[in-house]
Amino acid sequence: MHVRRRGGAVRAGVRPGLRTDGGALSDPALVYAVGDPSAAGAHVLIIGVGAYDHLLDGDDEKPELADGMRQLTSPPNSARTLAEWFLSGAFDHPDRGLRSLSMVVSEQAPGPYPANANVAPHPLPNGDIASVRSAIEAWALRSAAHPGNLAFFYFSGHGVTANEPLLLCRDYGATENNRFRGAVNLGGLLAGMESRAPDEQVFVIDACRSPAALVNALMASRAQLGDGILAPDFASRRAPSLQSVHFATSGLASTFAPRGGVSFYTAALIDALNGGGAQSDLDYWVGTNGLQTALGAYTKRSASLDGVVQLPERTRSPTFMIHRPPRVQVPVYVTCAPETAWCDAMTLQAESDDHREELVHDPSSAPDRREWSTFLPVDKYRVTASFGGSRFDTAEARVLAVPPSSNCRLQVKAKP
């Protein structure tokens, strides 16, 4: 992962130029704020819900309401990793840099406060519907301060589909006769945001979209389930905002994550933001189309390597630029034919005029390796596999490393 530190802007406990309007200071979810909020910038809200009080193994579990759903270990890690990516300075836009970042995290035990935050450390909101609603309202208010802002929303946690996608908060199931009182109705939230500034909004939903058994019966009902948080602003009379809505999986399907790790989709999101989502037609800025293309490629690949199927989807498809990676890097996958070449020790190199990567492959320490996966800056490369004194000749191929990813297949031949 490519990261760099944001120079100068971060001073712990100090909020340069931060005004006291817009609910910014009173927002307990806020961990980073910088600059004049009336100027254009990016406002990011990250929600990671792993601890669910009323799901299986929760503090007050209600198996009859849990519908088989359990505690999650990945969402807090995924949320924190994404927050640290933003705070590292990797998000780069000359006209609308990162202005604010707020976080809501539900986890069994409080994790570390995000590095590079510039709001004095404080307990983060715990992820119940009240805290999520407050965080969304404050984020929406900050985002709407300038039509040229970018609003970026991220949710990781349990999700179900019942007419609309529902994002389950920590206290889902607290009210027994209306379990969805502890859920965000994403359709409602999107409708509310669409009628408001800013003009460009990104929503990333890393959650299952599977129907629960009871939800099935409710799918066709006209009941409004969950909390839409923001009512549409019918008085605004503005053109609908552009919303790029990215889902980690296709309709009614599940998402996957290594236990205790970062989810496949969020890992893909960071790789895409680092350059995999860069679009050549946008002069290698990461745009909404490129982001989705990279999310689709990376997530599907990671999932299939783990033996599961996960196919990301996008439901609203406007085109706009998100940010310009300081250095566009894309994954390159190098394989050998025949695969038996991996049984021999070899040195793999990828070399351009400006860059060189190398892998020394020792089959005794990595007997299952069948691919070299690396990140390379956009360029043309000469890729070689040198086998030393073994039975194979040196193999060579050329590859153009371009988003979203590149493949290179080395044809290995036995020595005469």
Added chain:
Amino acid sequence: MSETALEILYRRPVEGDPLEWGVIARIQSLADAGRVTEIVAPADGEAPRRVLVEPGDYSIQLLLPSGDVLQEVREVAQGATVRVVFGRRLAGGARGTGSAHDAKTLARTGGPLPRVRDGATFKALDQGLRSTRPGALPSTAPKLAWLREAPSFASLADLQPEQALGLASHTFEAPVERTKTRFLWRFDHPPAAARAAQGWCRVETAGAVELVRLPLLWEQPPGSGRCKGVQLIVDGENGFERAASRIDLEDPRLGGLLSYLDRGRLSAVRSLVNALDAEGLITEAIEDKMANPLGACAAAYVGLAIFAPQERERWDSWLPNIMNFFPEVPDGPILHARRIQLRPRTSEEGVELALLLSEA
């Protein structure tokens, strides 16, 4: 002097009817990585897409609907034509050929049923309802039956939908293909019972009951009364303990576009839309609304997502007609409402918009 050219073709893991406008291909010169040409390559068939290029080294990427990315690097000499065939004829691993998922998605629009209600998805093909009923049938063979009529919201909301819905008296047709785990029906000539049910049928497997709606309004050729290309597949590869139905829809004209639409990758296929639009196929599909209203809806979803709101003023009168002539297609009001939303003209339209969405 002979032309210098690349010819690009994609062969799906499982061969189907050729799709002239199949998959997105990006061509980049190794000498100038910034210059990218996007084209649409055919899927299957024998006629590759030909692109004139300058002599040099080229990277060709195929962006498949599933998300898979295939890539080849080729040298093109002055006056030479280099054919690059991706897919099953290439030797090698899965990433060199596309996944099994592309064998399916490049031929279908439906995806696992049902889908989330959303204006940007192709809703009319995605309607359905599932309920899980553990271990009901001893046999793995699915049982199918046409509903007596299209279900209402009230019947769908019933906790036991199969009890609330009447079934046609005669049995379902036998599958045209069947293995231990896969059953396939085709509907070139839908029976009267299917028409009466507006395509709704009930699929019961060992552990699930699904209500599936077949896109019987997708006539090929338009106006023929035939539904060539509409297939219902019950795929128990991972067992029949859960819902396993899906719809395949082969359309040589719009099939490639529908595959990307199914995956929510609409804006990623601007070049495909541009190519179809240059051939007049987007407008033609909407013009064919009387013969194939579902095809018109698919094209209109694409158009509304891709084209600027000020373009295609003629659609302002065409889209309401889908709604008026085909009230059973919920996409009509949705498309009309979206068109109004994108081109607001009067303050009264807010009320009309709300009514349209309520109708849908």
